[in-house]
Amino acid sequence: LGSGTFADVRRMLNGLPAADVAHLLESSPPKFRHILWQMVEQEDEGDVINELGDELRLHFLSDMNAAEVAQITEHLQDDDLVDILQQLPDRVTREVLDSMDHRDRARLEQVMTYPDDTAGGLMSTDTITIRPPLTFDVVLRYLRRHAEIPPMTDNLIVVNRNDQFIGLLPLNTLLVSDPSSTVRERMITDIPPIPADMPDDEVARLFERNDWVSAPVVDQQGRLLGRITIDDVVDVIREDADHSLTSMAGLAEDLDTFAPVFYTASRRALWLGINLLTAFLAASVINLFQDTIEKVVALAVLMPIVASMGGIAGTQTLTVMVRGMALGHVGKHNESWLINRELAVGLLNGILWAAVVAVAASLWFDDWNIGLIIAAAMIISLLAAALTGATLPLLLKRMKIDPALAGGVVLTVTDVVGFLSFLGLATWFYV
Amino acid sequence: LGSGTFADVRRMLNGLPAADVAHLLESSPPKFRHILWQMVEQEDEGDVINELGDELRLHFLSDMNAAEVAQITEHLQDDDLVDILQQLPDRVTREVLDSMDHRDRARLEQVMTYPDDTAGGLMSTDTITIRPPLTFDVVLRYLRRHAEIPPMTDNLIVVNRNDQFIGLLPLNTLLVSDPSSTVRERMITDIPPIPADMPDDEVARLFERNDWVSAPVVDQQGRLLGRITIDDVVDVIREDADHSLTSMAGLAEDLDTFAPVFYTASRRALWLGINLLTAFLAASVINLFQDTIEKVVALAVLMPIVASMGGIAGTQTLTVMVRGMALGHVGKHNESWLINRELAVGLLNGILWAAVVAVAASLWFDDWNIGLIIAAAMIISLLAAALTGATLPLLLKRMKIDPALAGGVVLTVTDVVGFLSFLGLATWFYV
Structure with a gap:
């Protein structure tokens, strides 16, 4: 694409369907993206804006005034137009609506009374x-x-x-x-x-x-x-699935893959900051056991193993729960069965890998006690992982908070329980 | 649902569309599930089987012989029938095909020549x-x-x-x-x-x-x-989105939320086992620095912070890459831009949180040197996280391996780099 002349690229671009142009914009780094956008014919801008993801759409819209928005979007379907208007600042939305004729405005205002994430927000009014x-x-x-x-x-x-x-x-x-x-x-x-x-x-x-x-x-x-x-339903399905994936990593849904550096860094910083707080919490648990570690340095070597296994097990349970909730599988009548299943799975895998770790650690440090201690800590840790991973998303949902955000807390709990059980048992035994 | 009489439940169940019955089965624990399944009229079994997720479908099909499968599925559309046949053992598939009349068999065999994940595998032959x-x-x-x-x-x-x-x-x-x-x-x-x-x-x-x-x-x-x-396209979209979510946690796609304990435990054990190996790798890195830790126990307290921040940053980068690849945004022409962006984001967030950690650690242990050491290790760790999180999925894709499976490796790299840089710098300084 970089090789053709400007006029060739422009001709090719304006021959593509709006969705393909949108996909091209979404697949381009910022600088190239702006060159492409300038090549889009004004009459196609509305259709392309309509096909873009939320983040990128807002980016282009924020450069326009109300008259421009009204002009490029006038031929869009109601539901698409409402989606766009709902993303704009209230002042701009008002101006766009004011520039319409009375009947269009009344129809749009009716659609806009329904929140974006309801059937009313999804509908168009072009019925026969x-x-x-x-x-x-x-x-x-x-x-x-x-x-x-x-x-x-x-x-x-x-x-x-x-x-x-x-x-x-x-x-x-x-x-x-x-x-x-x-x-x-x-x-x-x-x-x-x-x-x-x-x-x-x-x-x-x-x-x-x-x-x-x-x-x-x-x-x-x-x-x-x-x-x-x-x-429009396909878009909802895409976004819902996207949501579980991105929020588990503390990212915005419908994010722009090629967002610029500063924007991306600032969007991700918060999640890292929250994690830093919880990491200090885990560190302060280790801090309680400085004397024990000084005596048996092997504990410092082995303790990340317990925390890491707990983290993986907790993430697995959490993923199953978040997915099951998103699919509508999980309800009050089967919650307790699921929690019990996860505890049983945690216990089984805890015993299995505790045995392996016990043998490996005992041979490594030529000390069967340390093997027994890490085995017990591993089982406790995997049970805690199962319990937190299963109950926390249910709790969050009941509090109307996105269950996928449980990820950070689950990892904190597994870290804290892992360090506490391993170093605690070791202290009780060695000191 | 548990309160109605058997006959009531049966009547209600057989009044529901097949997709609702399938959803009910998917939302039920195993024991209840089997009671429900027995209530489904035989003539509806094919439609219900057709609407079930892969894991659960196979579960019910494995209890049937070829004649039963042929009978309940005879009225399904070609593409649905082929999906089901492709899940069965070859012997059973052969028997089901043999029980059909010549024309049906020829048509199905043609559809079956195309792999499940191609347009040919998705199509039905009911064209006008x-x-x-x-x-x-x-x-x-x-x-x-x-x-x-x-x-x-x-x-x-x-x-x-x-x-x-x-x-x-x-x-x-x-x-x-x-x-x-x-x-x-x-x-x-x-x-x-x-x-x-x-x-x-x-x-x-x-x-x-x-x-x-x-x-x-x-x-x-x-x-x-x-x-x-x-x-059928909606199913593909669901499954693809599901795939990114579940494989990042080492789970099967289209998994059964209410799978029984032993089955679930065995399916998850492998990923835990792989993680155990990599956790031992990280532990052996710490093991190199036993002497340093013995001298400055604060290192053992702080080292999980570096590893944890690297893990979070690596997961964020990996999620953006896996999602961008699944959406078709990432290609050869923009890969290097993305890798550079991730490195720049890693550097910026590295510097930001390194500064915060440096101050916090220095005040905590009343030692400005440990603050400087952890800050440097944090920056190195976040750069390594960005590099691995961005390049590894691209590499895996080139090797035709699922990029979402990179999760385990990314965490290992961030652990190893985190421990190595922090303890290495500390050894150079303190010993």
């Missing part, structure tokens, strides 16, 4: 609605007048006089049925519509389980508000 | 094909004879006399156009079909970027083999 008494003949003529049907329309939505949801008429049914059939005869009424306040991860699970392409969204009175399409 | 000269009137009559159109059909596929792919005719176009139009006039020809050997993650990216509901799959001669639908 029909009434039950119509014959297929009439519906087909009505559709032909539309000239274009919105993408991902697999169903027409059947509503009553008060705009309340009644059922769905699949386009496929329309295609294969006798033109004299009526909507009432052939519509599907056993699929419940999605309430606007349903959390987005629940929406994603419904789509996955039922293999939907689109689904209607209603308010508390059953009135049709809009519809959610699978492309 | 049409020829270019037809008028919409004729196409509509042809569809009405079908009575049912396969789910997720948004396009009819246009092929020539040799069954080679020519283009797509969206059902929406068919609905809104004049019945006298011909397929040739209105078909879309600028969407390239998917080659059967394309890796599944690339297929997922194409679907995401282009907002497809379904896409045609062709062989090397351009002949239509089948089509891929968004529901």
Whole structure:
């Protein structure tokens, strides 16, 4: 890509779909990224902005004023536009809304009343609605007048006089049925519509389980508000999965892979700082046992083994829990089974590797006592790892805190318990 | 759920969609799971098996003989059936195939020639094909004879006399156009079909970027083999995201949250064993400095801080790399930029937290030398963490090994470098 002339690159870039341009921007270091962005035709900027990840999108938007934002985003779908507006400072959002005509603004403001992470925040308002008494003949003529049907329309939505949801008429049914059939005869009424306040991860699970392409969204009175399409649900699935991965390492979700140095360093510094505090906590535990270590230096050599094994076991348990919670597998009725399972697994693996470590350490330092001590510490440590790794994310969830953030605490607990049990037992034995 | 009578539970269970039953099984501990499974009507077993995760599916299938498998799966779609067959031992797969009629077997065997993780392995063969000269009137009559159109059909596929792919005719176009139009006039020809050997993650990216509901799959001669639908792509996206999360903790992807104790313990033991080896490696580094530690016990107190900060920094870098690679952001042209960025971030955060640690350690042990030593070790350690975390996954990928498996090695390197730099500098200074 670096080899072509400027004009060639520009021509190639503007021949690509917006999603590919966005992917190219996301895969480019900052300097190159800005050159690319300047080459994007202004009329395509809205589509490209729409396809970008949160961090990078905000980066480009922050350079624009309200008029520019309004101009490049005017042709976007409601749900996409709302996503963008919700990222902007309130003042800019207000200005963009003010620049719209009355009807557009009213529709957008309605969508914006629903939080970003609910069905209402995911929906677009480009529905095609029909009434039950119509014959297929009439519906087909009505559709032909539309000239274009919105993408991902697999169903027409059947509503009553008060705009309340009644059922769905699949386009496929329309295609294969006798033109004299009526909507009432052939519509599907056993699929419940999605309430606007349903959390987005629940929406994603419904789509996955039922293999939907689109689904209607209603308010508390059953009135049709809009519809959610699978492309937006796929984004939710990606983001949720991304979230578990990145937050376990103390990183922001939807982060920009090629963010510049200072930005990246400052975003990661906090997590390192928290870890430094907890590391000092672990160090102060070791500090209690200075005399013992002075007497038996082998303890200083072996103590990281206990802490490290506890850390790995704790991370495994935590990962299983965080993942199980994200998938909706874990609930009140099976929590205690899971905690017990993790304790049993911790005990089994504790005994297994304690035996191995005991033999290895005893032979290394020619002292069977140190083998017994490290074995006991290892079992205690793996049990503590299982207990913390299993209960902490449940506790955090109950406190409405992201369970994936438990990582740092789990490692602190396994470090502290590891050092305390190993050095404590050693002190009791040797001193 | 535990409170209803047996008959109530059975009635409720068999009223649920297969995906919900599968979710219920996945959310249940083993004992309860088997009771539930026995309540599932035999005719629904195939659908439920189809919706289960790999581990649990294999668990139930392993209790069945070939005839049972063939019976419960006979109504599944090709791609789903092939997924199931590929999980079974070769002998059972052979028997199931032999029990089918000739045409079904031939079709399945063709799909099975493509690996599970390629476009060919994802596709189903339930396509509706049409020829270019037809008028919409004729196409509509042809569809009405079908009575049912396969789910997720948004396009009819246009092929020539040799069954080679020519283009797509969206059902929406068919609905809104004049019945006298011909397929040739209105078909879309600028969407390239998917080659059967394309890796599944690339297929997922194409679907995401282009907002497809379904896409045609062709062989090397351009002949239509089948089509891929968004529901199977969503599974790929879930699994890929799951994969990064679980393999970084040394766990299997698509694991069963409620797997029994012995199974879970044995699956996790290997990763713990590998970690034990590397922990002994780190311990042997400390062992080199026994004399120094005996002289200055504060070193034993502070050394886990250096190792722990290196571990956190290395994990952050590794997570960014593994995620960037999974999203297709990282390639040869931007690798070196990323490595440099990570080194710069490591240096900045190294300097920041080294300063904090230096002051804290100096005050704690009333010795400014130990502060300087730990500061230097911290900077070296964070640079090593950045270098390993950034280069190792790239190296593994080049060797066709899963980059997410780098976790263990990164922690070992940061431990070894942390202990070596801290204790090494201390020995040089104090001894």
